Amino acid sequence: MQKVIIIDDEAAGRTLIRQYLADYPALVVVGEANNGVDAVRLIREFRPDLIFLDVQMPGLSGFEVLGHLDEIPQVIFSTAYDQYALQAFEVHAVDYLLKPYTRERFAQAVQRVTRPDSVNIQRLQPLAESLLTPAVAAERYPDKVLVQTGNRLVTVAVADVIRIEAEGDYAMLVTAQSRHLSNYGIGALEARLDPRQFIRVHRSDIVNLHYVREIQKYPSSYDVILQNGDVVRVSRSYMEKIRELTF
CATH class of the missing domain: 3.40.50.2300 (Response regulator)
Known part of the structure; x- marks a missing residue:
């Protein structure tokens, strides 16, 4: 048995x-x-x-x-x-x-x-x-996701997500208007998003390339400056991803 x-x-x-x-x-x-x-x-x-x-x-x-x-x-x-x-x-x-x-x-x-x-x-x-x-x-990446807010499920357009940050075992989706706590961890969300649009820059952060205003380069690190003013540090293990985007 x-x-x-x-x-x-x-x-x-x-x-x-x-x-x-x-x-x-x-x-x-x-x-x-x-x-x-x-x-x-x-x-x-x-x-x-x-x-x-x-x-x-x-x-x-x-x-x-x-x-x-x-x-x-x-x-x-x-x-x-x-x-x-x-x-x-x-x-x-x-x-x-x-x-x-x-x-x-x-x-x-x-x-x-x-x-x-x-x-x-x-x-x-x-x-x-x-x-x-x-x-x-390419067809399977969602255009919208449902995120629980209290007793409700609200729709969030993936294109509106500026960044995703880890919140313990969960993840926070940040848009220009609001913040939504997902029931899923940042790794699970990374697997569901188009890697051509969303890039992991830190074990605790994913950024939407469409909202990147500039990247500041330092001798041993990078800072991603987003259009909403957020600054996200690129960890050493993810720096190669930034270099791959550089022409």
Whole structure:
């Protein structure tokens, strides 16, 4: 018997996985979670052999969930977003199910868990790359995001975000008119934004290049001056990104 936990913020997604798993009596569902925080708690409690993991969820993203674990079980990602495929295989995911998927496609993923000898690692990387073409990735970057404010979700246009700064485990989106605290960490937000527009300059800061007024160069550092007057120091580990933009 192998213990399984299903993690998906959509009830329909959890139900489908549970129904498909009925074909595999050796895989026993011991818990379900609809957000990243509960997912970490369940995984620590039950120590499953396998988790089905969504990427975008309240509280913590799928990748942030894995980052909170001391021991990572086998992971099959189940998500509607194809732009995270390469990142999923970088954390050694068994498979990446792109919603909507068929029972046959689900069976292929499960076979990689129940029959490890059937996994051809050299075939997994091309699979990930086939899911993530430049054209598709460009279309997948959101134009707007929803950010919780009290009991409400408000829409923020990505183009209006001047900078993103870390706030503990969360991140603050700064616009000209307001500041919005996201439920996601700065690393998860970086993965969802167009790298041609948003550049990480510090472990705690991402800036929107459209709002950069100037960059002040010092002997061993840079300061990014934004149009709203904010000054963001470029850390040493991110200085190369600034140099790459210099002509």
